[in-house]
Amino acid sequence: MIILTALLWGAVTTILHHEKDREIERAFQRLDYLRRTFQEHSLNTLTTADQILRLLKAEFEERPSTREFSEFRQALERSAIIVQLGVIGANGNLQWSNLPFKPINLADREHFQVHVERDSGQVFISKPVLGRASGKWSIQLSRRLNHRDGSFAGVVVASVDTHYLGRFYQEVGLQPGAVLGLVGHDKVVRVRVTDQEVIVGRSLGEDSPLLKALGANPEGHFLAPSSMDGIRRLYSYGQMPGQPLVVFAGFDEARVLAAYGERAYSYYQVASICSAILLLTGMFLWWLLLRLRQARQEVEAAHAVFSASPDPMVMLQRDSSGLFHYRYFNPAAQALAGRRAEEMQHHALDQVLTPDDALRRQLMLDETVRSGEVQEAEQTMSYPGGERTVRWTAVPVHDGSEHISHVALVGHDLTLLREEQRQLWLSDAIVAQTHEAVMVTDASERIFRVNPAFCLMTGYSPEEVLDHSPGLLASGVHDAEFYHHMHQALQSRGFWQGEVWQRHKDGHLFACLLDISTLRDGEGRLTHYVHVFSDITAQKHLAEQMEHLAHFDGLTQLPNRNLFQDRLCQALARAERNGTGLALMFMDLDGFKAVNDSAGHNTGDRLLVEVARRITSVLRKVDSVSRQGGDEFTVLLENLNNGQGIAETEEAARRIIAAINEPVLLDGRSFRVGASIGIAFYPADGDNVELLMARADAAMYQAKARGKNRHLCWTPELAPGEA
Known part of the structure; x- marks a missing residue:
């Protein structure tokens, strides 16, 4: 299922990738058409302006004394392309304009300076400038004027309205986010138009994606975010024939791919639903496989537990007459009965047990069947190895209906436990009856048990000392070094014996001979300390008196x-x-x-x-x-x-x-x-x-x-x- 899901998503990804490529390719085709159309529009605009310049140049050179050129004024009044038409003398002064003007010197202008030294015979297209006479942004187209001897006579100049170029954007009704523009070889933007703004005169940086693309190919496509408004666009660009200009057009990538995104979302939804179905189906099959494997493992584990259990386990089958026969049994049950497997398999109770034991077992099983509930009984029965005390638990087993066809028996041999309990009772009786005080502490030296002689000797009841430290008996007579040596002896030899002064509950001190022994479990871990006290206060006082009398x-x-x-x-x-x-x-x-x-x-x-x-x-x-x-x-x-x-x-x-x-x-x-x-x-x-x-x-x-x-x-x- 995982492989199918991976193949599904691989197919969806491939399809969407191809569709995205097709969308981008179609967008580039539309951009190429738009760019060429804008290029033709711009070229026609510049050509028209240049034709007017040529006419004005020819007229001025033929009649240099004429200053009216009324026919040009009348023609420009109907023109939306040229903002201003003018003649600049050889000294840089504006001599004539179709618009009213004040005397002004334009000798510093680029479109004037470029013609002073020589006559290239070509029209010059300037960077966008703010006209001193018109007060508007425009692109200056200029040609040189010559005297009859070929010397410099001035410049004829036509100011082309940059916004006229931008009107093409509204005329063709471009989508939001689209861009059109002209950039000179000098990296200065002549015009850049979007639905939000018109930019003229801005220089492109060295990291401009357009300049990088031009460096690789004079015409083509690229995809990049704009350095001016940050919008990521698809671009088509190319050189304008016969002019030092580059034309570019761009579409907002997000809008180009909007329809593709909706289709991709639909594809992803369908793929997600299919993936979920595949994964759920796979998970269900995997869960089913795991359940089967788990069931097999549980059966194997149950069989292993059944076989390895030290407790006897028996499955008895009930026949139509109500008698029970051995159906299954583990090695522990076989060992308890002292029988070979063939002597128990399918045999009745009275064929394996003594008559009395078989009767008691039958009664217990009958009660289990009658009540339909778990029964427990402790029975002492005769086996080949001797009498054993076993606690049996009988569990009814149904055959899929209300009928009880089998009874499971689980036994726990209590023989050793009962013997240990008897021995423990005997030990308790001995400790309780001894005349010497006995105190037992655990490994952390908390009092675990005391006998009556201890209570008589110390004045404390068991409730007052249990779970307390033996330190409550400390007399203050012995220093820390004394107890340090005591603990060292217990750790190294496992016992310590010596005379100790203890404090009675009422505060008086008494001397005793203390014998401490350690108890360890089968793995050698310390579990308890046993303290045995013998009161020797009278002997100590007598010895002190004898010592005093001697000296x-x-x-x-x-x-x-x-x-x-x-x-x-x-x-x-x-x-x-x-x-x-x-x-x-x-x-x-x-x-x-x-x-x-x-x-x-x-x-x-x-x-x-x-x-x-x-x-x-x-x-x-x-x-x-x-x-x-x-x-x-x-x-x-x-x-x-x-x-x-x-x-x-x-x-x-x-x-x-x-x-x-x-x-x-x-x-x-x-x-x-x-x-x-x-x-x-x-x-x-x-x-x-x-x-x-x-x-x-x-x-x-x-x-x-x-x-x-x-x-x-x-x-x-x-x-x-x-x-």
Whole structure:
């Protein structure tokens, strides 16, 4: 159909092309006739004017003294061609005219100048000029006047009315848009006439289509837009015989081809209708072909789906007695039944299935036929491979009438699904009953599921946490680096385990042992994170208490002997590294035993607590105070200036003694105790823990020996044997 359409349009185009050529050819023929007619008219006009010139020339040369020439005046009064007839003397002055005139010199005129030097014997035709005597545009025809000796005597001139040439346009009744004209070899328009205007004296440009055509051929045709009015025309042009003039005639192309355009429009309409019919016919045939191809593909696709489907598909045919026989079945149905094809084809239900299963199947099919509607049933049936649970969908198939001749059965094996559901139920039950908190998040770390233990541990209900980030449990104890390492472990190893502080809904913190594992699907894509929490807050608190008891005095909460010695070791290392000094005080309470024995151990303990508080209150926060046991205390002063360290230490000792000497009120009773303090300095008195402690202890005993309730710095005299 496309080829036929193309041939149709090709034929229409060819016909129209030939018709257009014929229209243009006929137009050029008419233009040739018009141009020759106008040429003859113009030539006759110029010849008539020249004949009058010849007569006037002969008369003037015979009777140069005569100035009336009345016969010429009378002849010109009846002439529509010549506007003015005149004689110009050798000096250029107008000597005679058929019209009244004032003295005027015309020596500068082209039609005068051309005859001064020599006598060509030819008439001269000028460019259009505006007559000084007549005041009208005209073309000047002139001939030379000679004296009897042949010398220059002047010029006879006839002014031809350009509009007379243009009247030919109206006389022949040309169509609108047509043009007639005369152009000199000097490229100046003598006259150009259209139905709109008359142009005289305008020069043609070098790009004029007429000049280009003349350059190629002195006579012929061309088609071009006008440089004067822009109308595209067909032109005929040619040389005027015996004159330096070119005659041209033109028709408006649009008007020439108007009738052709109407015929072309009709042709195009008919061709369009025929094309539409051809295309619609072709489209219909193509659509029909596509439908047939699509139907074949659908049948093939349905057969492919039928054969490749993992679900059993069966077409059962109903006989006249109402029993059903296997008509078609796919490999999946054959595999489910555990039968060969020949054991199923055209066999009844009870020949393929067990009697009980065949009866249940028959009942389902009967209901489908009775209701005429799709039926669904889930049946657990015995097959050679064991019991299978299958959901069957029965679809009635009509034979083109209301009669149901076949029933299509499509099954979906639910055996694995039911087993997975049972396993999932079991998993849900286990998770729900476990005493450890379980939280499951999806791959984007949004909470997907929690168990009751989680709700009990965190205080949140499932509705409050589902689809939220686990970050709602964040305690603020752990920094970003902690969680970064956690995620790195999950990505690299697939699990992470560690201790984490979490925040309860009510705001309190609790410690838990967190075990996070990743779950992936069969293709290895991450699907879920499983978080298992074990609350270890009690264990953490117990461990912290044990840690505290191991390093602090249970009564005063001051560092004990072990922690103090550890701090002393670290302080010595810092002092050595920084080049600073430190002081170690050993302190023993004076009079404490008497209070303890008389008032009881409980009062003694309370007194020790108050003493510890007073010692701490008069020291710097960076100083360390320790209870060594009983009523013995130690003090560590760091960052001492070697020049003023002794004075600062002794001042601290005096503050301690003064604070301890203040009475202590316990249960309405006032108690007083004192303190004996021994002091050793680093590095002056020792550079290790053992030596400093020994010398501070020795100085303390000397303080007691010298009267108690005082401080004493160690000197070598206190241990002469050591020195």
